[in-house]
Amino acid sequence: MENKAAVRFTLGKQSSMAPERNRGEPDGKEKEEGEEIDGVRLMYLANEGDLDGIRELLDSGIDVNFRDIDDRTALHIAACQAQTDVVSLLLQRGANVESKDRWGSTPLADAIYYKNHDVIKLLEKHGAKPLMAPMHVNHAREVPEYEIDPKELDFTNSVDISKGTFCRASWRGTEVAVKRLGDEVLTDEDKVRAFRDELALFQKIRHPNVVQFLGAVTQSSPMMIVTEYLPKGDLRLFLKGKGALQPMKALRFALDIARGMNYLHENKPAPIIHRDLEPSNILRDDSGHLKVADFGVSKLLTVKEDKPLTCQETSCRYVAPEVFKNGDYDTKVDVFSFALILHEMIEGHPPFSAKQENEVPQAYASRERPPFKAPAKHYAHGLKELIEDCWNEKPAKRPTFRQIITRLESIHNSFSHKKRWKVRPLKCFQNLEAMLKKDHSSPSSHSSSSRSTGGI
Secondary structure (H helix, E strand, C coil), X not given: CCCECCCCCCCCCCCCCCCCCCCCCCCHHHHHHHHHCHHHHHHHHHHHCCHHHHHHHHHCCCCCCCECCCCCCHHHHHHHCCCHHHHHHHHHCCCCCCCCCCCCCCHHHHHHXXXXXXXXXXXXXXXXXXXXXXXXXXXXXXXXXXXXXHHHEECCCCCEECXXXXXXXXECCEEEEEEEECHHHHCCHXXXXXXHHHHHHHCCCCCCCECCEEEEECCCCCXXXXXXXXXXXXXXXXXXXXXXXXXXXXXXXXXXXXXXXXXXXXXXXXXXXXXXXXXXXXXXXXXXXXXXCCCCHHHHHHCCCCCCXXXXXXXXXXXXXXXXXXXCCCCHHHHHHHHHHHHHHHHCCCCCCCCCHHHHHHHHHCCCCCCCCCCHHHCCCCHHHHHHHHCCCCHHHCCCHHHHHHHHHHHHHHHHHHHHHHHHHXXXXXXXXXXXXXXHHCHHHHHHHHHHHHCC
């Protein structure tokens, strides 16, 4: 078991992937604690190149793979400082050549970053493999425009957001959402090629109802996707707190989603299929409007698989039945999901909430659909029919999002028109009644009436 200190070794060169921080002398507290901990002393001696001191410490039983609070080891330090003899000694004593610090940097990655060529050769001789991303290019001019330097991403106060798929980080002083892509899902050349094409597409996407792609890390591992961060959270949490929405609000939200999805589906030369459209992948901006998020990437990593989708990969409650079959599907899978989200906004609970997650796909395959239980007045004229059309068993019979937008706008206008006319006549009658009462109680009115009568 490796020992780990609660102190940070701050002398010398820092990790090649660490955020920029003070590279000067450590503060007094860290220095004092470092002198009391033999593990940190080992790192100090590696920094200084003191071979005899290192041997003495290791002979006394100090763990050669001791880590500081940043998970850095003496081998990391020696690799940064070009201490080739120290690297050799540590490797002979069992140092882990592939040890990663908290930012994912290995001793070899540090040696490459600081151009310590002799150390690079020595580490590679002992089996070290470079942290080479599958999309790595050999020349600087080939680096894509969307590339973000991972050292600019600060995860110090990072927290998981959006189902844990994304985490919050800071980039150049701005909060962003970052999705880390596991190396294991990017080992297939076809997937990597598709992912590269999709990233080139993402940087061109501009729509008020689609979360903005800011860039990606593709030249080092782990690879990451960086998007705008929306602090108001996702639609799932909003609905959980609010329950059933007022019809007008549900219609406005539905239009936001439909407009974002229509933009993706009408992309040229090929549509972007979300395939995982659900409330947790729809975010709220500062103005209260909705934005479609986490689109395309999950599809690209799995759409060409030979096996059907499983409930471990996505929420089964919002997925069209054809997605779970081992066959082709198109943009209409997103229309099916949209119907379920719209139904949930009006009913106030997720589709088939009484069923277990893994039971829902079978219900859809058996042509079951969530029941309409909300009062009829909550379903504006034509809205229930629209939902039923969108979750039609046959994908070809489901409307496109462009058609959905037209129908939603018509329903919205009709509903708001009726609402205005329900209020206006009432106000008119109230005003008339007030005028009559005032006129009836006015003294001048009575005297005038008396004079008129007396003159007859």
